Amino acid sequence: MSKQGVTPQSEDFSKWYNEIVYKADLAAQTEVRGCIIIKPYGYEIWEGIKSGLDRRFKATGHQNAYFPLFIPESYLKREAEHVEGFSPELAIVTIAGGKELEERLVVRPTSETVIGKAFSEWIQSYRDLPLLINQWANVVRWELRTRPFLRTTEFLWQEGHTAHATEAEAEAETLQMLDVYADMAMNDAAVPVIKGQKSNIERFAGALRTYTIEAMMRDKKALQSGTSHNLGQNFAKAFEIRYLDPANEQQYCWTTSWGLSTRMVGAVVMTHGDDTGLRLPPKLAPIQVAIVPIYKNDDEKAAVHDTVQRIAKELTAADIRITIDWRDQSPGFKFNDWEMRGVPIRMEIGPKDVEKNNAVLARRDIPGKEGKQFVPQAGIVNAVKTLLAHIQQNLFQQAEDFRDGNIHDVKNYDEFKQVIEAGNWARGWWAASDADERRVKEETGATLRCLPFDQPGGTGQCFLTGATAPRVALFAKAY
């Protein structure tokens, strides 16, 4: 595979993204439209996201389970808004075992319906609540336009599903899980996100309220990176999810669902990547340190060998993920290769370093000489750990500064159009109707990303209608 450079982001961001995905070996294309192979290096990033989330799910009392891929078509039809939202993108099995099926089976686009059915059987009494379940699964949505990780026909995700006795509890759960997503995004993926509520138009099909974390990519487009829904009693009523309360009265449960997908891998790529390739946050990087031994001949190679092995062992013992690059290539080639793959730290160990008991550490987040430093071999584990933490922090800071510098407050529709036209995000007081929101989308291409939790307070004048508005909204062009 050619490693010789990549199209600059400024020239063609889409092209840059595609090239990076394939050149950094994250994914491969397949014969089936919109379906990608997630290659080991890409899958390891997903595994990092996954384990970070799974740990947090367990810590908040959730258990994993697995529900079937196939859903009887009739289930989907029980919740009117839900089926309407999803029917255009369903894949449906009509023939199986060589026979036409009596009831068609939908390949799950999400599992509210099957899980709702199960919950209705599992829940009898208020003592069974809350019921806190998560599943790791693949889902299928027949998308018209696909992009690796960002929107694929089949994708991997987790979907949490919970049932509660009261609306307040369900709401608390919905918000808690949004916090879990934001925490993982910011602390593990170093992706700064804005928490907020979706508008009616952008709300999940069948939900009462939908909350979202929104991230800004380096082309300044918004990426919805995780969503959490308070489903109210809609699914409880459709699937008879009821419990007997302490007063011996039947009550409908309040349910929630929340999901985060392999799209997050795309978010990591597009939040941190630069013109030399990927830049991975240390916490998610499959390889945190790439050790490149430097030698001119076999004698030097032998001389360097022991030092490299010893340091590698120390790093591994400290749970630092490393690789040693003994490939028969020039050092320059290797430097570029690991930069393309986004490895946070490159360590060079050559004859001079062996002699002086040094090693060279080069940071991926600071290009060239600036990011290089000599460190003594004694205490190298701590030096690496500290540097990894700094890189994690710096990637987040860079992304946050970039994002904040590209969000602009607008007072009227003209300002709004200018900001959107320039590709930026617009924030303004908002009190307009659903119809107005659709019109804005039609006229400018920007969608209401969310009503941020973080509000200025008080009231202001709606930038579109001039009416008194209780809160600001965030608009942007989105993926």
Next chain:
RNA sequence: CGGGGCGUAGCGAAGUUGGCAUCGCGCCGCGUUUGGGACGCGGAGAUCAUCGGUUCAAAUCCGGUCGCCCCGACCA
């Protein structure tokens, strides 16, 4: 799903009026190299997306199908 572009070796491309399938990178072997993308010599690798048609002869001309990319409408 509309409009536009494109499918030739693993990747990127050339292929004129139809006539031996080319080039660069990568891959394999040998030798020289190696602290920012090394070089020489020798090799392997292609039903030219696919199906059909025209023709003595098709990568090339005609038609269908599939897939990919870009721009729009729909979506985690």
